[in-house]
Amino acid sequence: MNITLKVWRQNGADDKGRIVEYKMSDISPDMSFLEMMDVLNEELITKGDDPVAFDHDCREGICGMCSMYINGEPHGPEDLITTCQLHMRSFKDGDTIYVEPFRAAAFPVIKDLVVDRTAFDAIIQVGGYVSVNTSGNTQDANSLPVPKADADKAFDAATCIGCGACVATCKNSSAMLFTAAKISHLALLPQGKVEAQERALNMVEKMDELGFGNCTNTGDCEVQCPKGISLENIALMNREFLGASLKSEK
């Protein structure tokens, strides 16, 4: 396949950045998108040019590291996959493909296609966990009954890999889908209920503080999420937060 790439190049946070065009030939349709990017970088290095910086790690859709806004969509045109799971057969011979970094004030560009997503870690750090003492006496898992429906919903929410596609596609760069997935994942389980109130308050407060936008319920995040995290989680977060705000005595 012959492909024309229009790649965002930016040399550090202070650089203005620009789109640079690259012509690629002899691309196999069986290559993954990242392999195609590897080929591009080999060519650039051979020519003595600076390779395109992009994030990746597991290359099997579980770590959430790979990003990229490919032809106007985070993780490219296919549904329910990450960029590392995208293959060149999803494109046609002769296509022009735009490759841009995830855009959000809270995700500043480090270089080229690499953005800083530590803002997500900061949200997790204020409540995306359960405080349990893990030393020694682990209790039997079955001693805490969880209704099947709740377990299913919590599991669905737990599949969020923190990739940031929801923020990237949102016209408001809102982190609500991510934050809601974490809040409802834990609020639905008995171990997480204990801290549910503080969790909802602290995580939402942190999310606002970091400069993510508000939710306008357009639903773009749900469509683009590689794990199919549902807007139902945002509704659950909205309920949790309202209840917590009214009950909290802090």
Add this chain to the structure above:
Amino acid sequence: MSNSAGLFSSSLGRKYLMALTGLFLCSFLVIHLIGNVALFTDPVQFNEYTRFMSSNPLIRIMEIVLVVGFLTHIIDAILLTKANKAAQPVKYAMDKKKSTWYSRNMGLTGTIILVFLIIHLQSFWYGYKFGVIEMAEDSSGAAIKDMYTMVLAAFSQWWYAAIYVVGMILLGTHLSHGFQSAFQSMGLRHKKYTPTIQKVGTAFALAMTLGFISFPIYFYIIQL
């Protein structure tokens, strides 16, 4: 904000407020539409209805609540939209959104509704209260402000009627997204009921648009 006092300065708190005021404004639309049906009856009845609306103390109180509702909705809209624009400062060179146009342009449709509202209030509310207005007779023969003739005169101008048609279509797009969105903002989402709420939202938007458009069109046509 980790306390209840700060609720409405948080992103979610502002959304609750947006949803509550939005639905309150929806209820106002229903009342306003039902009241306007008096325009289709006869001039005397409509003028009496207008007099009742502008003099009844309970309605005066509701008018103040309505103004507060509108102002809250508008100020909250400005705060939210400003924060949203700041959160996404760099646009993509290529962007394919899957959401509806009207869900992404609530600020734009809202602003046009606001412009419409100012024109509407200037013509009818200000005109009725402070403008020069002809007098007619009510059913007992006493003098009454002739609002009916004022409405008739306004809509005999094609461009004035057109402003209403455009304004109401944009109100319809605002509501197509807004009505169901308000339920989601308040956390009211349910696998079984949400599809119904969404259908009711679309029907509501359509009913309001067609309902309100019927007045300018009717009055324009009968005067041709």
